[in-house]
Amino acid sequence: MKILKLFIIIIILITNFTKGNSNESKDNLVNKISKNIRCLICQGQSIYDSQSDFSISMRLVIKKKLEEGLTEKEIYDFLKDKYGQWITYEPEFNKKTFILWIMPILLFIIGGAILFNRLFVKKY
């Protein structure tokens, strides 16, 4: 009987622990997405930092969508569909943004090549 009681207590504890964890992870995901979404009113801030009414509403929408079972990508797609690409701080790779993504890599390679040339090739 004692073993049965102990078993039930352990089960209850494990269930509560995982429940708490899933809520926590949901909140973390809401925060993670919110940090990458631009505030509609105060465009220099993310909705995570802003306390404007629209930012609060948007955080609630993100939470609701997560509860409905949408994935992180689906939530971004939903918001991009409503507000356009600019709503996210991290622009996706497409024909309009490719320079933005390629330029730093190109500059890094060119700079690296110049440095390599100056430091090693010229010596020998």
Next chain:
Amino acid sequence: MKNKILLISLILFICFCLVVLFKGLNNSNVYIPETTNKIIKEFKSRSLFSDDEISSEKILVNSDYYILNIWASWCGPCRKEHPKLMELSKNPSVKLIGINYRDNLKNAKNFVKKFGNPYSVIFVDTNGIISIELGAYGVPETIIVNKDKKIIKKFIGYLDDKSFKELNSILK
């Protein structure tokens, strides 16, 4: 010779950056995505003057055009555009639907009593979820929807004379 090539490529690179910058400066900084032709999805909420939950599907019927107006009693520009909404409500081919955004219900009711009620229905959007799902940018905002529930035009901000004229030309 090598230095000259380097200098020329540097100048060309700076010129390229300047062209990109000036082109960027000429672009409008008002980001309004293409929202027309998107179909309004069903939303449900309680009405301002009754506790019954109502569905947009039951409201968006029997009219050529629907005008969704997002407003709040605490919003100054909403007061400014209110006479224009009152005028619009006289148009028989248009159904005006209010969405009361994050408001104190008592204040919202007083607002409508004081300035008149142009809306056939007012949805209460207590937490702002309906407005965000409609793609709203702020308060006030006016969305024209046709009988197929497709968004025809969006007016962000209050209806000034110019946008009111444009709105009326769409409804003709």
